[in-house]
Every structure is written in C-alpha cells, then in structure tokens.
Amino acid sequence: MNRTLLRIALATPLLAAAMSGQIYDLLLKNGHVIDPANQRDGRFDIAIVGNKIAAVGQDLPAAHARVVVDASQYYVTPGLIDIHTHFDAQGADLNLQADHNALPNGVTTAVDAGSSGWKNFEAFKTKVIDHSKTRLLAFLNIVGAGMYGSAVENNVQEMDAEAAARMVQKYPRIIVGIKTAHFQPPTWDAVDRAIKAAELSKTIVMVDFSPKPGREYSDLILKHLRPGDIHTHVYGQGTPQLDEHKKLQPYMLEARRRGVLFDVGHGAGSFWFRIAVPAIEQGFLPDTISTDIHKRSIMLPRANMTTTMSKMLNIGMSVEQIIERTTVNPAKAIHRPDLGTLSVGADADVAVLELQKGKFGFLDSGHGKLIGDKKLRCVLTVRNGEVVWDTEGLSLTDWTKAGPYINFK
Numbered sequence: 001m002n003r004t005l006l007r008i009a010l011a012t013p014l015l016a017a018a019m020s021g022q023i024y025d026l027l028l029k030n031g032h033v034i035d036p037a038n039q040r041d042g043r044f045d046i047a048i049v050g051n052k053i054a055a056v057g058q059d060l061p062a063a064h065a066r067v068v069v070d071a072s073q074y075y076v077t078p079g080l081i082d083i084h085t086h087f088d089a090q091g092a093d094l095n096l097q098a099d100h101n102a103l104p105n106g107v108t109t110a111v112d113a114g115s116s117g118w119k120n121f122e123a124f125k126t127k128v129i130d131h132s133k134t135r136l137l138a139f140l141n142i143v144g145a146g147m148y149g150s151a152v153e154n155n156v157q158e159m160d161a162e163a164a165a166r167m168v169q170k171y172p173r174i175i176v177g178i179k180t181a182h183f184q185p186p187t188w189d190a191v192d193r194a195i196k197a198a199e200l201s202k203t204i205v206m207v208d209f210s211p212k213p214g215r216e217y218s219d220l221i222l223k224h225l226r227p228g229d230i231h232t233h234v235y236g237q238g239t240p241q242l243d244e245h246k247k248l249q250p251y252m253l254e255a256r257r258r259g260v261l262f263d264v265g266h267g268a269g270s271f272w273f274r275i276a277v278p279a280i281e282q283g284f285l286p287d288t289i290s291t292d293i294h295k296r297s298i299m300l301p302r303a304n305m306t307t308t309m310s311k312m313l314n315i316g317m318s319v320e321q322i323i324e325r326t327t328v329n330p331a332k333a334i335h336r337p338d339l340g341t342l343s344v345g346a347d348a349d350v351a352v353l354e355l356q357k358g359k360f361g362f363l364d365s366g367h368g369k370l371i372g373d374k375k376l377r378c379v380l381t382v383r384n385g386e387v388v389w390d391t392e393g394l395s396l397t398d399w400t401k402a403g404p405y406i407n408f409k
C-alpha cells in the first residue's frame with residue numbers, strides 16, 4: 001500500500017477495515033444474546049458478512065460496519081425454527097403465506113407438517129418452497145395426496161411407504177421426515193406405514209394422534225414411536241397426558257426416557273392451558289415449541305410463534321428455556337445441527353426479540369384465557385444476511401440524515 005492510500009485508509013475506518021478484510025455488512029451491537037447451541041447467554045455483538053455469521057464478540061468495532069443496530073434493549077437469538085407449520089399451496093384450504101407469517105415472528109426456518117404427500121410435494125416445492133425467503137422444509141405426509149380431507153386421509157391404500165421414502169430421498173435437504181395425522185379408523189396402519197417410510201428413508205416421524213379402543217396413546221409412545229420420533233400436540237385434549245386428578249401419567253416420563261420427543265403444535269384445537277399448566281408445573285416441559293400455524297389457528301388462539309412463546313413464558317418457562325426449544329432443540333430434532341445457532345460460519349439467520357411487561361391476555365384452543373404480565377415481540381429478523389423485518393427501523397438512518405433520494409436502493 002502506498003503512503004497516500006494508507007493515509008486515506010487510516011482516516012476512513014470503513015476503508016481501513018476493508019483493507020484489513022474486516023468489513024461487516026451488519027452489526028447487531030450489545031444485545032442480550034441467547035445462543036444455547038454455543039452455551040452463550042450474555043451481552044455480545046453479532047457481525048454478519050454476506051449471508052454468514054462472521055464474528056461474535058464483546059467489542060466488535062462499529063466503525064467497521066456498514067449498518068449498526070443498537071440491540072441493547074433486546075434479546076438476540078438464532079433465527080427461530082418452527083417445526084409444525086402449514087404453508088402449502090394446495091392443502092385443505094388452510095394454508096398461509098410463509099414469509100408474511102413466519103418472518104415477522106422471528107421464524108427463519110419453518111417445517112411444513114405434512115400438508116403434501118409424495119403425489120403433490122413437488123408442486124408445493126415449485127410453487128412455494130422455491131420462492132420463499134423463509135427456509136421452508138417439510139415433513140411428507142404418509143398419505144400420497146397429503147391433507148386433502150378425510151376421504152384420502154383415512155384411506156390406507158393412499159399410504160405407500162416405499163413411494164413416500166423415495167420422495168424423501170429425492171429431496172434430502174428439504175424433507176426432514178414423515179407426518180401422519182387425522183387418521184380415524186381404529187388401527188395402527190397410518191402410524192406403522194409412516195414409521196416404515198421413515199425407516200426406509202432413515203428419517204423420523206411426526207405424529208398427530210387420536211386414541212381409539214385398541215389403539216392407546218401409551219402404546220404409541222412406549223411401543224410404536226422410536227427414539228427421536230415426535231408426538232405433536234403434547235398439550236392437546238385429544239390424548240391422555242394427565243389422569244383425572246391432573247397428575248402427569250407415568251408413561252409420559254417413560255416415553256421421554258426412551259427418547260420420544262414431545263412438541264407443542266399449538267394449532268386451532270391442540271393447546272389447552274388446562275393441560276399445559278399442570279403438565280409444566282409438574283416439570284413436563286415440551287422438547288420443541290411449534291405453532292401448527294394455519295388459516296384457522298392464526299385467528300382466535302393466535303398460534304403464531306411469538307404469541308405461542310409468550311404463552312409458555314407466562315406459564316412459567318424462562319426466556320432461556322423457550323429459546324432453547326425454538327432454536328437448538330428443533331434443529332437437533334430434524335437432524336439439522338447447522339441451523340438454530342449463531343456459530344461463526346453459520347447462515348446469518350437472526351431474531352431480535354423484545355420482552356414487554358404489562359397486562360396481556362392469551363387465548364388457548366379450548367375457549368380458555370390466561371392473563372399474563374409478559375410478552376415477547378419480534379422487532380427485527382435477519383434471514384440469510386438480509387434484514388427482512390424491522391418494526392422500529394432499527395437498521396435504518398433517521399430520515400433527517402437519510403441524504404438525497406438518490407441514496408435509496
């Protein structure tokens with residue numbers, strides 16, 4: 001470097017940083033970082049270059065960043081992972097637009113839970129997954145046509161484990177496992193064929209289960225599901241988690257010891273304070289917190305991610321426990337340890353969350369409410385290095401300093 005260039009560089013911090021290779025595109029400064037995958041819980045700066053996490057530290061220089069966000073009032077967490085969503089293009093008229101419903105809630109990875117099966121997954125991929133900013137993954141429904149109503153969902157002939165497994169193996173970076181749901185005949189066909197497809201494709205199953213005479217819930221979680229398989233709707237009224245005295249059934253703990261995972265899957269009908277509160281008071285926390293977000297659940301019970309997290313917070317879970325169950329735990333559950341982390345080199349997916357204090361009402365799926373004093377709100381979301389949600393303009397310049405119109409990009 002010649003002397004003139006060196007002088008200019010030293011006078012211009014951004015240029016100096018560029019010459020030493022240290023320019024950050026985005027710097028989230030001084031937030032309360034909770035990154036359970038790295039056992040990190042404290043004040044840190046997070047620097048992003050391109051679409052990757054470039055540095056995590058306590059005094060990263062603001063002068064080296066193109067955009068600085070003052071995160072000192074907020075929690076900064078890995079982009080949240082919601083493993084039970086419905087963002088399919090076709091389904092049973094329940095689907096929602098992924099980006100409009102995931103990103104404003106800090107969700108950067110959403111897993112569609114069986115809206116489509118092997119017959120229509122590729123249409124979902126072409127029409128939705130390939131065009132979403134949100135990272136969309138999927139559980140493939142064991143029903144070939146997916147969630148297309150009871151006529152196909154109760155038809156065992158629709159459940160072709162080999163065809164489903166072939167589709168999983170064709171898209172191993174998108175399809176994380178097999179889903180079974182809504183099966184009413186009192187047999188094990190749907191569960192067992194879903195598990196067969198998961199075995200053939202070396203993946204896991206997520207089960208939405210209705211017990212019937214001869215098809216007991218305890219048998220599902222103690223005998224049929226394998227370690228790593230997931231029962232979703234753990235606080236729903238459809239399965240007997242508690243006895244008549246609201247005491248946790250011993251088989252819940254036994255199944256957990258076997259390695260079966262329990263997911264919230266809030267939904268329109270599957271999250272009841274009357275079950276969740278006593279279960280959590282007895283120490284039965286979920287392994288993962290998910291929404292089962294769709295056209296109906298988003299309305300009265302508000303099954304979006306931050307509202308669902310706020311419900312868990314007011315029941316008694318800590319912010320740290322909740323972030324663990326919306327980042328590292330779901331990443332592990334779907335065998336994607338590269339997600340749900342702020343490790344240097346990871347994709348730059350970040351959520352910035354505000355903890356509000358006040359008086360807030362929350363609805364469940366069973367016409368019950370809970371009045372709480374805390375609420376989580378997502379103020380900023382970064383997906384793949386790009387700010388995609390910013391309610392307070394944290395990443396922007398005050399308009400009086402925004403310069404000529406020509407600066408607008």
Ligand SMILES: [Zn+2]
Nearest residue numbers: 084113267292
């Ligand atoms: Zn669902």
